[in-house]
Amino acid sequence: MTLTKRVIPCLDIKNGRVVKGLHFGSIKDAGDPIVLAEKYSNEGADELIFLDITASEEQRETIKTLVTKVAQVIDIPFTVGGGIKTLQHARDILLSGADKVAINTGAVKNPEIITELMELFGKQCIVVAIDAKRNYNIEKGKNIFTEGQKKFWFEVFVYGGKKGTSLDVIDWAKKVEELGAGEILLTSIDMDGTKDGYDIILTKEIVDSVHIPVIASGGCGKPDHMLEIFKKSNVDAALAASIFHYDTHGVVGVKQFLKDNSVSVRL
DSSP, rough: OOOOEEEEEEEEEETEEEEETTTTTEEEEEEEEEEEHHHHHHHHHEEEEEEETTTTTOOOOHHHHHHHHHHHHHOOOOEEEESOOSHHHHHHHHTTSSEEEEEEEHHHHHHHHHHHHHHOOOGGGEEEEEEEEEEGGGGGGGSSSEEEEEEEEEEEEEETTTEEEEEEEHHHOOOHHHHSSEEEEEETTTTTTTTTTOOOHHHHHHHHHHHEEEESSSOOOOOHHHHHHHSSSOOSSSSHHHHHTTTOOHHHHHHHHHHHTOOOOOO
């Protein structure tokens, strides 16, 4: 049986609005989260991801009232992340209408919380978001890659891509799986907002290193990029923002394009 691939729009939230950036910076407005969420749900998106992108950096919790309002207008699985670092906060997010919680900075600072969340809410509810960036100082890296003439490794970043951790992304992905994560949301900071396509090397390495579903994120600028990541890696889902927010492409059109190119999707 062929598992269908998922197409997932992402709402990056700042000050209650959907925003889009470049390499996690240069933020610009992209619309109203409730309007966009309802649109994507109606268009047949497989899931929706909502990330309060400044919550960790600002040392605050995700805006629960906005989560509730979004949950009320959609009927697809809904993942929420941003500033989650306690079991109570995760519980509040799930009670506000989310189906899954995504945790990044909180997991790096306190890895045991992944296991605690899994034991309390079930593995299927726990997404670990991993933001990774190429580091060309190979003396610090363990898993070294070469592209062209350049050697690099992938470093995990926290606080919305603002702070490096010295963690190797492959080691960290394996660890979060061991600790009980049900899924990984993998974002390439290098490709984020570029519309130049996903980081194939990064995505393929993580997918091949773990046995849990992986969502590719960062860099989608056209349907061909989703096709490429599905063809060149065994990733379970592809996330996109810009192409949906600015009406460059609709969810239905993207899924039809994938189906026409032999990718199994739900239409």
